[in-house]
Amino acid sequence: MTTSPQAPPPGLTVGGYSLRARLGEGGMGVVHLGQKPGERPVAIKVLRPHVVGDDEARRRLAREVSSLSRVRSRRIAEIVDADPWGEIPYVATRYVPGLSLHDHVQEEGPLEGDDLLWFADCLAEALEAVHDVGVLHRDIKPSNVIMEGRTPILIDFGLARVAEDSRITMTGWLLGTPGYLAPEILYGDDATAASDVHAWAATLAYAGTGRAPFGRGPSVAIMDRVRRGEHDLSGLDPVILELVEDALAPEAEDRPSLDEVRDWLEELASPLVEEGPPGPSRDRREPHPVTLPYVAGVRQDLEAPTAVGTGVVPREPVHWSSDWERDETRADPRNDLYGDRHTLPNRQTRVLPDGSVEYVGDYGAAREPVPTGERLRRGLSLLALGGVVTGGIAYAPYLALAVLFLTVWLLRSGSLAAASAGSRRDRRGAKWYDGIQLLLAAPWHVVAGLGGTLLLILWSVGIAAAVALLCFAASLSVLTSLAVIGGSFAIGTWWGPGSERVRSPIHRVVDPLARRGVPWLLVTLLVAALGSGLGAAASAQGTSWTPYDDAPFADVRVPGWF
Known part of the structure; x- marks a missing residue:
């Protein structure tokens, strides 16, 4: 007991x-x-x-x-x-x-x-x-x-x-x-x-x-x-x-x-x-x-x-x-x-x-500290991911928020499911029906992950809203403001309440990749290119406010927001 x-x-x-x-x-x-x-x-x-x-x-x-x-x-x-x-x-x-x-x-x-x-x-x-x-x-x-x-x-x-x-x-x-x-x-x-x-x-x-x-x-x-x-x-x-x-x-x-x-x-x-x-x-x-x-x-x-x-x-x-x-x-x-x-x-x-x-x-065999180069590669990969979030919000804010919400929900639900399955496995050993049990429990983990996802997204939106007010006060352009807001949203999502369930699965992909030089470089360049492409599209074509036609508060006339 x-x-x-x-x-x-x-x-x-x-x-x-x-x-x-x-x-x-x-x-x-x-x-x-x-x-x-x-x-x-x-x-x-x-x-x-x-x-x-x-x-x-x-x-x-x-x-x-x-x-x-x-x-x-x-x-x-x-x-x-x-x-x-x-x-x-x-x-x-x-x-x-x-x-x-x-x-x-x-x-x-x-x-x-x-x-x-x-x-x-x-x-x-x-x-x-x-x-x-x-x-x-x-x-x-x-x-x-x-x-x-x-x-x-x-x-x-x-x-x-x-x-x-x-x-x-x-x-x-x-x-x-x-x-x-x-x-x-x-x-x-x-x-x-x-x-x-x-x-x-x-x-x-x-x-x-x-x-x-x-x-x-x-x-x-x-x-x-x-x-x-x-x-x-x-x-x-x-x-x-x-x-x-x-x-x-x-x-x-x-x-x-x-x-x-x-x-x-x-x-x-x-x-x-x-x-x-x-x-x-x-x-x-x-x-x-x-x-x-x-x-x-x-x-x-x-x-x-x-x-x-x-x-x-x-x-x-x-x-x-x-x-x-x-x-x-x-x-x-x-x-x-x-x-x-x-x-x-x-x-x-x-x-x-x-x-x-x-x-x-x-841990590793000798539990040696992570080499500086590997830490740097991890950081660059995470910055590239942050660039995708920033570029996405600058290009299509509403669609980017919807995608981010679903991604965070999926990561949190999967993290909860993995922890629960591992706990059962340790208590009574591996069973042939573990996979079936995981699938049957998936709906519950999806529901269980929703509350934490809402809290984390609302936290990040609150931070982004505060940054938006500062941008408004500084009379920054719409594109520049959205880029700053997107970066603050990414930081809030990474460090907000319950974000450990998001960081953990991301680290499990990023950290092993950072140990391999060429694959890391190729993947990071692709991710960075995606973020840059979204930012370039926003700069060339303007921001898309789909599913709406106009930007919020489009009728408000403030210098720098035309």
């Missing part, structure tokens, strides 16, 4: 981020969905006073953030901002929409076969990226793994520590989750890379069986089974059973290293590689470019870690949901290993105050 998140007090900000919703709470702090104006949403962990209560604790946190900020992996929700020294210290990470592994397994059942191998390798890849910068995660568990399609993304470095630092200790406290803490941590020893391997194996066992490997019950009983190595792996895929058993060994020295784990997984996948189609190198360490399908209808669950030994009862998971639009796809070469079901979300979006979502860019 999905519930709404607890909303923070209106207007509350941390580090310039507006806090939109509380996503979860743990021993280290409270996690909010936050966003700066015009930027991507992030997950902000506001740290508790006992975590950063003095300068030494803040220095330790600053060292940790410095190390964690170097983690760059497509399998990690990396740190994007932090302020250990602020009045309210916080750490912001990339917000990852999707179901937690816990919820994914509860709703769709345990992973098996190729899905389980893919999960194991991706999670090991994420852990390897963390260890490569000298950091231990320390809190790998099902609620800290978000499923983007069939691909796991490791989140929440709440308990991660720089490897050479001493571990977090407080009188009577041992931070972590019973059943996913390695035995040596329960004995009071420092965590090591082998401790994360143990947690990786326990999480993998849950993914493959739908059960916690060390069972349920009182924390003391679970920890005792962990110390003894008394796990239940019945029902786990035999292909991966031996690896998980070795990785769950009570003694750290008996567990395989992370490199050995990845080599083992590579050998398990090698038959699939041989049978797969030819293509780019499938070296597991090669950072393949990824632009993959967006998974719609997301929900995130954050389960608080248990403070073992304090009698603290874990909080109930907090759920957050929203509609997200699907995106076009490009295959990831790694998917050849396990089939095309394994996908990554590609669309980066921002949550708007009305609950809708606006496109702001693509």
Whole structure:
């Protein structure tokens, strides 16, 4: 069952981020969905006073953030901002929409076969990226793994520590989750890379069986089974059973290293590689470019870690949901290993105050900034489209307004339909009748899109009317005035209320086109030529006021308006 998140007090900000919703709470702090104006949403962990209560604790946190900020992996929700020294210290990470592994397994059942191998390798890849910068995660568990399609993304470095630092200790406290803490941590020893391997194996066992490997019950009983190595792996895929058993060994020295784990997984996948189609190198360490399908209808669950030994009862998971639009796809070469079901979300979006979502860019494999040249090409394409609107209004104002109204209505209705279809697909998977259902629901989405279209068009008309009065006061010619009015109408339509449903589908066409030089140039020149042609026709033949014969207020005689 999905519930709404607890909303923070209106207007509350941390580090310039507006806090939109509380996503979860743990021993280290409270996690909010936050966003700066015009930027991507992030997950902000506001740290508790006992975590950063003095300068030494803040220095330790600053060292940790410095190390964690170097983690760059497509399998990690990396740190994007932090302020250990602020009045309210916080750490912001990339917000990852999707179901937690816990919820994914509860709703769709345990992973098996190729899905389980893919999960194991991706999670090991994420852990390897963390260890490569000298950091231990320390809190790998099902609620800290978000499923983007069939691909796991490791989140929440709440308990991660720089490897050479001493571990977090407080009188009577041992931070972590019973059943996913390695035995040596329960004995009071420092965590090591082998401790994360143990947690990786326990999480993998849950993914493959739908059960916690060390069972349920009182924390003391679970920890005792962990110390003894008394796990239940019945029902786990035999292909991966031996690896998980070795990785769950009570003694750290008996567990395989992370490199050995990845080599083992590579050998398990090698038959699939041989049978797969030819293509780019499938070296597991090669950072393949990824632009993959967006998974719609997301929900995130954050389960608080248990403070073992304090009698603290874990909080109930907090759920957050929203509609997200699907995106076009490009295959990831790694998917050849396990089939095309394994996908990554590609669309980066921002949550708007009305609950809708606006496109702001693509993730990409390394999430690098969009090159300046590509940004410039996008801008020129959008300017060319604005030129068509301006030229159309200058040439035939009434007809242009009618066409623009229908275009905006179509774009908004299609955007709503895509979001709804994607949400259904995520909740219950792909069905053969999805297309039929989309067609049957189309009339409703057309009706639902009408209200927002009317509001946006009326907003733009109001702006255009205000500009028209200024042109009237300046005694500009009719043609010049219509060109200025057309430009203001285009700007109002692009940035007005509800315009995200218009921008999103346009961006999905313009942005991929801007990555391809020659096709972009040809299309943009054609669009620019259309706008110029409409403007030239208006200048040569005069403005057409069809379906009327004369211009509005044609009987009003004002200098410059003949």
